[in-house]
Amino acid sequence: MFRHFEEELNVIKSQKLYRQRSTVKDKKIFCSNDYLGMAKNEEIVDYVTQHLRKINTIGATGSSLVSGYTEYHEKLEHILSKFKDKEDCIVFASGYCTNIGLLQALGDEKDAFYSDKLNHASIIDGIKLSKASKYIYRHSNMEELFGLLEKTRKNHRRAYIVSDSVFSMEGDIAKLKELVEISKTFEAYLILDEAHASATVGKGIFDFYGLLPEENVILMGTLSKAIGSQGGFVCADKIVIDYLVNKARSYIFSTALGLPMVLSSIKALELITANLNMYTKALKQRTKTILNIVKERGFETKDDCNSPIIPIRIGKEDEATALKDKLLEKNIFIQAIRYPTVPKNKAILRLTSSLSYTEEDMNCLHMALKSL
Ligand SMILES: Cc1ncc(COP(=O)(O)O)c(C=O)c1O
Structure with a gap:
Protein backbone atom coordinates (compact mmCIF):
# COMPACT_ATOMS: atom_id res chain seq x y z
CA MET A 1 0.00 0.00 0.00
CA PHE A 2 2.80 2.43 0.85
CA ARG A 3 5.22 1.17 -1.82
CA HIS A 4 5.61 4.63 -3.41
CA PHE A 5 6.61 6.19 -0.13
CA GLU A 6 9.14 3.43 0.46
CA GLU A 7 10.65 3.92 -3.00
CA GLU A 8 11.09 7.63 -2.40
CA LEU A 9 12.62 6.99 0.99
CA ASN A 10 15.08 4.58 -0.65
CA VAL A 11 16.17 7.33 -3.02
CA ILE A 12 16.74 9.66 -0.06
CA LYS A 13 18.77 6.90 1.64
CA SER A 14 20.91 6.34 -1.47
CA GLN A 15 21.69 10.07 -1.51
CA LYS A 16 22.84 9.88 2.14
CA LEU A 17 20.13 12.37 3.03
CA TYR A 18 17.92 10.08 5.12
CA ARG A 19 16.87 11.52 8.48
CA GLN A 20 15.67 9.85 11.64
CA ARG A 21 14.54 11.25 14.92
CA SER A 22 16.55 10.24 17.92
CA LYS A 40 16.51 26.07 31.43
CA ASN A 41 16.70 29.23 33.51
CA GLU A 42 15.51 28.53 37.07
CA GLU A 43 14.13 32.02 37.63
CA ILE A 44 11.97 31.61 34.52
CA VAL A 45 10.80 28.14 35.56
CA ASP A 46 9.79 29.54 38.99
CA TYR A 47 7.99 32.52 37.44
CA VAL A 48 6.05 30.34 35.00
CA THR A 49 5.13 27.77 37.67
CA GLN A 50 3.84 30.41 40.09
CA HIS A 51 1.79 32.21 37.44
CA LEU A 52 0.36 29.00 36.01
CA ARG A 53 -0.84 28.07 39.51
CA LYS A 54 -2.44 31.47 39.86
CA ILE A 55 -4.28 31.49 36.54
CA ASN A 56 -4.73 27.72 36.41
CA THR A 57 -4.58 27.69 32.61
CA ILE A 58 -2.26 25.92 30.19
CA GLY A 59 -3.72 26.02 26.69
CA ALA A 60 -4.91 29.15 24.93
CA THR A 61 -8.20 27.27 24.19
CA GLY A 62 -8.82 28.91 20.84
CA SER A 63 -7.41 31.12 18.12
CA SER A 64 -6.55 34.72 18.97
CA LEU A 65 -9.66 36.03 17.24
CA VAL A 66 -11.95 33.65 19.15
CA SER A 67 -11.05 32.80 22.76
CA GLY A 68 -7.24 32.51 22.77
CA TYR A 69 -6.03 36.09 23.23
CA THR A 70 -5.31 36.93 26.88
CA GLU A 71 -3.92 39.87 28.82
CA TYR A 72 -0.60 37.92 28.88
CA HIS A 73 -0.45 37.77 25.07
CA GLU A 74 -1.17 41.50 25.04
CA LYS A 75 1.57 42.15 27.59
CA LEU A 76 4.09 40.06 25.63
CA GLU A 77 3.28 41.96 22.43
CA HIS A 78 3.75 45.25 24.24
CA ILE A 79 7.16 44.15 25.60
CA LEU A 80 8.26 42.92 22.17
CA SER A 81 7.27 46.07 20.31
CA LYS A 82 9.24 48.15 22.82
CA PHE A 83 12.22 45.79 22.61
CA LYS A 84 12.22 46.05 18.81
CA ASP A 85 11.59 49.82 18.70
CA LYS A 86 8.39 49.40 16.73
CA GLU A 87 4.86 50.63 17.24
CA ASP A 88 3.00 47.35 17.51
CA CYS A 89 3.40 43.57 17.56
CA ILE A 90 1.55 40.33 16.82
CA VAL A 91 2.53 36.98 18.37
CA PHE A 92 2.08 33.71 16.44
CA ALA A 93 2.22 30.09 17.65
CA SER A 94 5.64 29.44 16.08
CA GLY A 95 8.33 31.17 14.06
CA TYR A 96 7.47 29.02 11.06
CA CYS A 97 3.79 30.03 11.32
CA THR A 98 4.88 33.65 11.57
CA ASN A 99 6.79 33.69 8.30
CA ILE A 100 4.20 31.77 6.32
CA GLY A 101 1.40 33.96 7.70
CA LEU A 102 3.31 37.21 7.23
CA LEU A 103 4.42 36.60 3.66
CA GLN A 104 1.17 34.99 2.51
CA ALA A 105 -0.74 37.99 3.87
CA LEU A 106 1.49 40.73 2.48
CA GLY A 107 1.90 39.56 -1.09
CA ASP A 108 -0.65 39.01 -3.83
CA GLU A 109 -0.56 38.82 -7.65
CA LYS A 110 0.37 42.48 -8.05
CA ASP A 111 3.34 42.31 -5.66
CA ALA A 112 6.89 40.93 -5.56
CA PHE A 113 9.31 39.48 -3.03
CA TYR A 114 13.09 39.89 -3.47
CA SER A 115 14.60 37.17 -1.32
CA ASP A 116 18.17 36.19 -0.34
CA LYS A 117 19.15 32.72 -1.62
CA LEU A 118 20.05 31.55 1.89
CA ASN A 119 16.86 32.68 3.60
CA HIS A 120 15.19 30.22 5.97
CA ALA A 121 12.77 27.58 4.64
CA SER A 122 9.82 29.31 6.35
CA ILE A 123 10.46 32.39 4.19
CA ILE A 124 10.65 30.27 1.05
CA ASP A 125 7.38 28.55 1.98
CA GLY A 126 5.67 31.83 2.89
CA ILE A 127 6.54 33.34 -0.47
CA LYS A 128 5.22 30.20 -2.19
CA LEU A 129 1.94 30.55 -0.29
CA SER A 130 1.51 34.14 -1.40
CA LYS A 131 0.52 34.79 -4.98
CA ALA A 132 3.31 37.30 -5.49
CA SER A 133 6.24 37.13 -7.94
CA LYS A 134 9.58 36.14 -6.47
CA TYR A 135 13.13 37.11 -7.35
CA ILE A 136 16.04 35.35 -5.63
CA TYR A 137 19.37 37.15 -5.33
CA ARG A 138 22.67 35.42 -4.56
CA HIS A 139 23.54 35.42 -0.89
CA SER A 140 24.08 38.99 0.35
CA ASN A 141 24.79 40.13 -3.21
CA MET A 142 23.58 43.71 -3.07
CA GLU A 143 24.51 44.49 -6.68
CA GLU A 144 22.29 41.68 -7.89
CA LEU A 145 19.43 42.80 -5.62
CA PHE A 146 19.76 46.36 -6.95
CA GLY A 147 19.80 45.10 -10.54
CA LEU A 148 16.70 42.94 -10.03
CA LEU A 149 14.75 45.83 -8.55
CA GLU A 150 15.94 48.21 -11.25
CA LYS A 151 14.66 45.84 -13.91
CA THR A 152 11.40 44.64 -12.36
CA ARG A 153 10.19 47.06 -9.67
CA LYS A 154 7.98 48.95 -12.14
CA ASN A 155 6.00 45.78 -12.85
CA HIS A 156 4.72 45.44 -9.30
CA ARG A 157 2.51 47.36 -6.90
CA ARG A 158 4.25 46.53 -3.59
CA ALA A 159 7.82 45.25 -3.37
CA TYR A 160 9.33 43.47 -0.36
CA ILE A 161 13.00 42.76 0.20
CA VAL A 162 13.26 39.78 2.58
CA SER A 163 16.37 38.65 4.42
CA ASP A 164 17.47 36.78 7.52
CA SER A 165 19.24 39.25 9.85
CA VAL A 166 21.64 36.55 11.06
CA PHE A 167 21.73 33.66 8.59
CA SER A 168 20.73 30.49 10.36
CA MET A 169 23.40 28.14 9.03
CA GLU A 170 26.45 30.32 8.32
CA GLY A 171 25.85 32.79 11.15
CA ASP A 172 26.79 35.80 9.02
CA ILE A 173 24.98 39.10 9.38
CA ALA A 174 22.99 40.76 6.59
CA LYS A 175 24.30 43.96 5.00
CA LEU A 176 21.78 46.19 6.71
CA LYS A 177 22.88 49.62 5.52
CA GLU A 178 22.75 48.54 1.88
CA LEU A 179 19.42 46.76 2.36
CA VAL A 180 17.88 49.88 3.91
CA GLU A 181 19.27 52.13 1.18
CA ILE A 182 18.10 49.88 -1.65
CA SER A 183 14.66 49.49 -0.08
CA LYS A 184 14.28 53.27 0.05
CA THR A 185 15.58 53.81 -3.48
CA PHE A 186 12.95 51.47 -4.89
CA GLU A 187 10.13 52.26 -2.45
CA ALA A 188 10.20 48.71 -1.17
CA TYR A 189 9.41 47.36 2.28
CA LEU A 190 12.25 45.61 4.10
CA ILE A 191 11.35 42.43 6.00
CA LEU A 192 14.04 41.10 8.32
CA ASP A 193 13.88 37.70 10.03
CA GLU A 194 15.47 38.28 13.43
CA ALA A 195 15.19 34.64 14.61
CA HIS A 196 18.92 34.36 15.37
CA ALA A 197 19.59 38.08 15.86
CA SER A 198 17.18 38.90 18.68
CA ALA A 199 19.08 39.24 21.95
CA THR A 200 22.29 37.78 20.50
CA VAL A 201 23.83 40.64 18.50
CA GLY A 202 22.12 43.28 20.65
CA LYS A 203 18.34 43.73 20.50
CA GLY A 204 18.62 42.75 16.85
CA ILE A 205 20.36 43.75 13.65
CA PHE A 206 19.57 47.48 13.94
CA ASP A 207 21.08 47.57 17.42
CA PHE A 208 24.13 45.69 16.09
CA TYR A 209 24.73 48.43 13.52
CA GLY A 210 23.84 51.22 15.99
CA LEU A 211 20.72 52.21 14.03
CA LEU A 212 16.98 52.42 14.61
CA PRO A 213 14.50 50.63 12.31
CA GLU A 214 13.02 52.89 9.66
CA GLU A 215 9.30 53.13 8.99
CA ASN A 216 9.40 50.79 5.96
CA VAL A 217 10.98 48.00 8.05
CA ILE A 218 8.97 44.99 9.22
CA LEU A 219 10.75 42.89 11.85
CA MET A 220 9.90 39.22 12.23
CA GLY A 221 11.35 37.20 15.09
CA THR A 222 11.02 34.00 17.09
CA LEU A 223 10.65 33.29 20.77
CA SER A 224 12.29 29.90 20.24
CA LYS A 225 15.98 30.84 20.10
CA ALA A 226 17.64 33.26 22.55
CA ILE A 227 14.33 33.84 24.33
CA GLY A 228 14.32 30.11 25.15
CA SER A 229 10.59 29.51 24.66
CA GLN A 230 8.44 28.94 21.59
CA GLY A 231 6.44 31.14 19.22
CA GLY A 232 7.07 33.90 16.72
CA PHE A 233 6.22 37.56 16.25
CA VAL A 234 6.12 40.49 13.88
CA CYS A 235 6.89 44.02 15.04
CA ALA A 236 5.88 46.86 12.74
CA ASP A 237 3.64 49.90 12.37
CA LYS A 238 0.12 49.55 13.80
CA ILE A 239 -1.45 49.41 10.37
CA VAL A 240 0.73 46.44 9.32
CA ILE A 241 -0.15 44.53 12.48
CA ASP A 242 -3.83 45.32 11.99
CA TYR A 243 -3.51 44.03 8.43
CA LEU A 244 -1.92 40.78 9.64
CA VAL A 245 -4.63 40.25 12.27
CA ASN A 246 -7.12 40.38 9.43
CA LYS A 247 -5.19 38.56 6.70
CA ALA A 248 -2.57 36.14 8.07
CA ARG A 249 -4.16 32.71 7.77
CA SER A 250 -1.71 30.92 10.09
CA TYR A 251 -2.74 33.46 12.76
CA ILE A 252 -6.47 33.40 12.14
CA PHE A 253 -6.83 29.63 11.81
CA SER A 254 -4.46 28.37 14.51
CA THR A 255 -4.73 28.20 18.29
CA ALA A 256 -2.95 31.06 20.03
CA LEU A 257 0.38 30.45 21.78
CA GLY A 258 0.04 28.44 25.01
CA LEU A 259 0.29 30.24 28.35
CA PRO A 260 3.53 28.56 29.56
CA MET A 261 5.30 29.86 26.44
CA VAL A 262 3.79 33.33 26.75
CA LEU A 263 4.78 33.59 30.42
CA SER A 264 8.30 32.25 29.93
CA SER A 265 8.83 34.72 27.06
CA ILE A 266 7.68 37.61 29.25
CA LYS A 267 10.12 36.67 32.02
CA ALA A 268 12.99 35.95 29.62
CA LEU A 269 12.53 39.34 27.96
CA GLU A 270 12.53 41.01 31.37
CA LEU A 271 15.91 39.38 32.15
CA ILE A 272 17.24 40.15 28.67
CA THR A 273 16.22 43.81 28.79
CA ALA A 274 17.86 44.28 32.19
CA ASN A 275 21.11 42.51 31.22
C1 LIG B 1 15.77 32.18 10.35
C2 LIG B 1 14.65 31.39 10.92
N1 LIG B 1 13.39 31.84 10.77
C3 LIG B 1 12.34 31.16 11.26
C4 LIG B 1 12.50 29.97 11.94
C5 LIG B 1 11.31 29.23 12.46
O1 LIG B 1 11.20 29.41 13.82
P1 LIG B 1 10.53 28.33 14.80
O2 LIG B 1 11.54 27.24 14.99
O3 LIG B 1 10.28 29.11 16.03
O4 LIG B 1 9.28 27.83 14.15
C6 LIG B 1 13.79 29.46 12.14
C7 LIG B 1 13.98 28.19 12.86
O5 LIG B 1 14.97 27.57 12.89
C8 LIG B 1 14.89 30.19 11.61
O6 LIG B 1 16.13 29.73 11.75
Missing part, protein backbone atom coordinates in the same frame (compact mmCIF):
# COMPACT_ATOMS: atom_id res chain seq x y z
CA THR A 23 16.36 11.22 21.55
CA VAL A 24 19.61 12.73 22.72
CA LYS A 25 20.24 11.25 26.14
CA ASP A 26 23.24 11.84 28.37
CA LYS A 27 25.08 13.81 25.71
CA LYS A 28 26.36 17.33 25.87
CA ILE A 29 24.42 19.30 23.26
CA PHE A 30 26.38 21.92 21.33
CA CYS A 31 23.93 22.71 18.55
CA SER A 32 20.84 24.14 20.22
CA ASN A 33 19.47 27.64 19.66
CA ASP A 34 19.23 28.33 23.38
CA TYR A 35 21.96 30.96 23.05
CA LEU A 36 21.43 32.62 26.42
CA GLY A 37 20.48 29.57 28.45
CA MET A 38 16.92 30.86 28.92
CA ALA A 39 15.28 27.49 28.12
CA LEU A 276 21.38 42.83 27.45
CA ASN A 277 24.87 44.32 27.32
CA MET A 278 26.25 41.78 29.74
CA TYR A 279 24.65 38.84 27.90
CA THR A 280 25.72 39.88 24.41
CA LYS A 281 29.30 40.62 25.55
CA ALA A 282 29.57 37.27 27.35
CA LEU A 283 28.08 35.43 24.37
CA LYS A 284 30.56 37.04 22.01
CA GLN A 285 33.44 36.11 24.29
CA ARG A 286 32.24 32.51 24.47
CA THR A 287 31.81 32.37 20.69
CA LYS A 288 35.37 33.63 20.30
CA THR A 289 36.67 30.87 22.58
CA ILE A 290 34.78 28.15 20.68
CA LEU A 291 35.77 29.57 17.29
CA ASN A 292 39.43 29.46 18.36
CA ILE A 293 39.09 25.80 19.36
CA VAL A 294 37.55 24.99 15.97
CA LYS A 295 40.24 26.88 14.08
CA GLU A 296 43.02 25.36 16.19
CA ARG A 297 41.79 21.93 15.15
CA GLY A 298 42.07 23.04 11.52
CA PHE A 299 38.41 22.98 10.55
CA GLU A 300 37.11 25.38 7.95
CA THR A 301 34.74 27.86 9.60
CA LYS A 302 33.79 31.53 9.61
CA ASP A 303 36.05 34.41 10.65
CA ASP A 304 34.05 36.63 12.96
CA CYS A 305 32.40 35.93 16.30
CA ASN A 306 29.54 38.40 15.93
CA SER A 307 26.80 35.77 16.04
CA PRO A 308 26.71 32.53 18.06
CA ILE A 309 26.42 30.23 15.02
CA ILE A 310 29.70 28.51 14.11
CA PRO A 311 29.54 26.35 10.98
CA ILE A 312 32.11 23.57 10.78
CA ARG A 313 32.25 23.24 7.00
CA ILE A 314 32.58 19.64 5.86
CA GLY A 315 31.09 19.38 2.35
CA LYS A 316 30.18 15.75 1.67
CA GLU A 317 27.01 14.60 3.41
CA ASP A 318 28.38 11.24 4.57
CA GLU A 319 31.56 12.83 5.93
CA ALA A 320 29.49 15.26 8.00
CA THR A 321 27.38 12.41 9.38
CA ALA A 322 30.51 10.37 10.18
CA LEU A 323 32.02 13.28 12.08
CA LYS A 324 28.80 13.78 14.02
CA ASP A 325 28.86 10.05 14.95
CA LYS A 326 32.50 10.25 16.06
CA LEU A 327 31.68 13.16 18.34
CA LEU A 328 28.70 11.26 19.74
CA GLU A 329 31.07 8.49 20.82
CA LYS A 330 32.79 11.18 22.87
CA ASN A 331 29.49 12.29 24.40
CA ILE A 332 29.23 15.44 22.28
CA PHE A 333 26.24 16.12 20.08
CA ILE A 334 26.60 18.52 17.14
CA GLN A 335 24.04 17.79 14.45
CA ALA A 336 25.14 17.37 10.83
CA ILE A 337 23.13 19.70 8.58
CA ARG A 338 22.61 18.43 5.06
CA TYR A 339 20.64 19.22 1.91
CA PRO A 340 17.97 20.62 1.61
CA THR A 341 18.71 22.72 4.71
CA VAL A 342 22.05 23.67 3.09
CA PRO A 343 23.05 23.27 -0.59
CA LYS A 344 24.14 19.80 -1.84
CA ASN A 345 27.77 18.95 -0.98
CA LYS A 346 27.90 21.82 1.50
CA ALA A 347 27.08 19.84 4.62
CA ILE A 348 28.13 21.38 7.92
CA LEU A 349 28.18 20.59 11.58
CA ARG A 350 26.24 23.48 13.07
CA LEU A 351 28.03 24.26 16.30
CA THR A 352 26.50 26.99 18.45
CA SER A 353 27.72 29.07 21.32
CA SER A 354 25.61 29.41 24.46
CA LEU A 355 25.83 30.94 27.91
CA SER A 356 24.37 27.69 29.23
CA TYR A 357 27.67 25.81 28.80
CA THR A 358 29.63 25.14 31.99
CA GLU A 359 33.42 25.15 32.27
CA GLU A 360 33.24 21.36 32.17
CA ASP A 361 31.16 21.45 28.96
CA MET A 362 33.73 23.73 27.36
CA ASN A 363 36.59 21.42 28.37
CA CYS A 364 34.76 18.38 26.99
CA LEU A 365 34.15 20.14 23.68
CA HIS A 366 37.79 21.18 23.49
CA MET A 367 39.08 17.67 24.25
CA ALA A 368 36.64 16.00 21.85
CA LEU A 369 37.48 18.26 18.90
CA LYS A 370 41.20 18.00 19.64
CA SER A 371 41.11 14.21 19.69
CA LEU A 372 39.42 13.78 16.29
